[in-house]
Amino acid sequence: MDPDNDLQAAVDRLMDGLTSDLERLAAIPSVAFPGFPAGPVQEAHDLLVGLLREVGVERIERIDLPDTAPVIFGEIPPPTPDAPTVLLYSHYDVQPPGDESLWRSPPFEPTPVEEAGGGGLRARGIADDKSNVIAHLGMLRVFGGRPPVGVKIVFEGQEEYGSPFDGYPPTDAERFACDAMVIADLGNLRPGTPTLTTGLRGAAEVTVEVRTLQEPRHSGEFGGAAPDALLVLLKALATLHDVHGDVAVDGLRREQWTGTSYTEDEFRDLAGVTDDLPLLGSGTLGERLWSGPAITVIGIDAPTVDGAASAVVPYARAKLNLRFHPKQDPVEAQELLVRHLRALKPFGVPLTVTPGDTGPGYEASTGGPAYRAARTALKEAWGTEASYVATGGSIPLVNGLAQAAPDAEVLLFGAQDSMCNLHAPNERVLFSELRATVVAMCAFVREYAADFKGAGS
The missing domain is CATH 3.40.630.10 (Zn peptidases)
Incomplete structure (x- = not known):
């Protein structure tokens, strides 16, 4: 032929x-x-x-x-x-x-x-x-x-x-x-x-843990003063993004995307986002998806709603997935997230932050x-x-x-x-x-x- x-x-x-x-x-x-x-x-x-x-x-x-x-x-x-x-x-x-x-x-x-x-x-x-x-x-x-x-x-x-x-x-x-x-x-x-x-984009994982009490305590008797591990964790996680939904960790690289990208309608259809909900972040989709960082909470350990007791939560943990600019060093990107979290003491409570896997x-x-x-x-x-x-x-x-x-x-x-x-x-x-x-x-x-x-x- x-x-x-x-x-x-x-x-x-x-x-x-x-x-x-x-x-x-x-x-x-x-x-x-x-x-x-x-x-x-x-x-x-x-x-x-x-x-x-x-x-x-x-x-x-x-x-x-x-x-x-x-x-x-x-x-x-x-x-x-x-x-x-x-x-x-x-x-x-x-x-x-x-x-x-x-x-x-x-x-x-x-x-x-x-x-x-x-x-x-x-x-x-x-x-x-x-x-x-x-x-x-x-x-x-x-x-x-x-x-x-x-x-x-x-x-x-x-x-x-x-x-x-x-x-x-x-x-x-x-x-x-x-x-x-x-x-x-x-x-x-x-x-x-x-x-x-x-x-x-590169990828890195980080786990953040909070332990405040030896065991759960009655929320009526102790809530309001006893430190709630889940509240501490949620306050820490809320610092990772600004009011627009953009990543708020200093040093993570973000640049303008000059190539082609999805239309917003295409992206909504692919991601399953209905028209009544906003998309997170600001700037072009290319920046948000490819030439800028993203932090996703991919797992959280806390009492389930169906089995929840009226008690102050003594322990909570979350696993974070970080995606970062193609040219940013993976160890550097992960360390920036770790440093951000370790610098926090929500309500005066320290966090235990453990870096996981990275991929360039x-x-x-x-x-x-x-x-x-x-x-x-x-x-x-x-x-x-x-x-x-x-x-x-x-x-x-x-x-x-x-x-x-x-x-x-x-x-x-x-x-x-x-x-x-x-x-x-x-x-x-x-x-x-x-x-x-x-x-x-x-x-x-x-x-x-x-x-x-x-x-x-």
């Missing part, structure tokens, strides 16, 4: 096979969480190894690390000494299905959905991230297993739960050395809008030949100029790969879209997005190979 003659037609001829393979892969409940069987994860691994062999990938290895599912590593050497090497990443594990009563069809029975753009399929993990695994395979099929660039393939098996693989690439840098990498674990801002994600953000450099090729490729695939967005979520492995190949350009795009219900019931992928992603990946390696050679790299 010669994709140079008509790339779009070449992809169209392969779409039936690609969607069939996507259905096979999505039917496997490859949940790599504790308490779930390991067999389906291995089954998905084996299916992908077979598909890679069928497309002509001769060097396929298995990376086994403690307490994690196997990582598939494949390699196709560059066709010529002056051709670049591109690393392709995605993952074959999925989130648990959650409450299956909320699904319109069984989560591991891929089911057709009717939406604009020719429909799609519904299943757990079909967008995040099995569609992108198949898009990588689609690119290789279009070129008959011999693309115009060298290829390194990394298909992870335990991304959703997290694993030691996040920090592994810098310890084996030669294996992951490349000129550019396509991290296909994201997608478009909305269907039909080609999108390059250029920033990932990432901001891509967008001025190199890979980004030039990507912008051309996405426009060819979707028919319009690519937009830049960021995401409040984090992909820890991106930093590990970037450390292993510090000079490589990092591109984040794929077949998902923001309306695909990833991690939620009724996750779906659109055939139009899958097709365009395959076209984009093919056009990217074609353009990048030409630009790379033309620049004499």
Whole structure:
């Protein structure tokens, strides 16, 4: 097959096979969480190894690390000494299905959905991230297993739960050395809008505790003077945001967002915020979601309402999730929150503040030949100029790969879209997005190979 003659037609001829393979892969409940069987994860691994062999990938290895599912590593050497090497990443594990009563069809029975753009399929993990695994395979099929660039393939098996693989690439840098990498674990801002994600917010966790009494005391006899641990905690938490809902912790970085963002109506629909409620914070949505901080109380320990006694609460605890600017140091960001809380003594009561896990953000450099090729490729695939967005979520492995190949350009795009219900019931992928992603990946390696050679790299 010669994709140079008509790339779009070449992809169209392969779409039936690609969607069939996507259905096979999505039917496997490859949940790599504790308490779930390991067999389906291995089954998905084996299916992908077979598909890679069928497309002509001769060097396929298995990376086994403690307490994690196997990582598939494949390699196709560059066709010529002056051709670049591109690393392709995605993952074959999925989130648990959650409450299956909320699904319109069984989560591991891929089911057709009717939406604009020719429909799609519904299943757990079909967008995040099995569609992108198949898009990588689609690119290789279009070129008959011999693309115009060298290829390194990394298909992870335990991304959703997290694993030691996040920090592994810098310890084996030669294996992951490349000129550019396509991290296909994201997608478009909305269907039909080609999108390059250029920033990932970092994340940190902090726990804050209050203990005031040895045990509960009658609220009628002691309330009003005995220090209430829950009131102390709530007063402390209330200092984290100002009257507008913006984060009020000094030093956390916030900058104007200059890329594309959701409309307010889109965001309300995605977040499930009704029109009668305000959105928190001030400034653009891009600032609030991507280039500024967010602090969320993700858990609180206190007496339940149904079992509450008329007593002063002696102990309360909250867990906070901090998201911060892609370029802010994670230890610094966490320490700023810890310092803010430790400086407080609500009603004169000290707080016990414990830092938890941190994860760095990432901001891509967008001025190199890979980004030039990507912008051309996405426009060819979707028919319009690519937009830049960021995401409040984090992909820890991106930093590990970037450390292993510090000079490589990092591109984040794929077949998902923001309306695909990833991690939620009724996750779906659109055939139009899958097709365009395959076209984009093919056009990217074609353009990048030409630009790379033309620049004499």
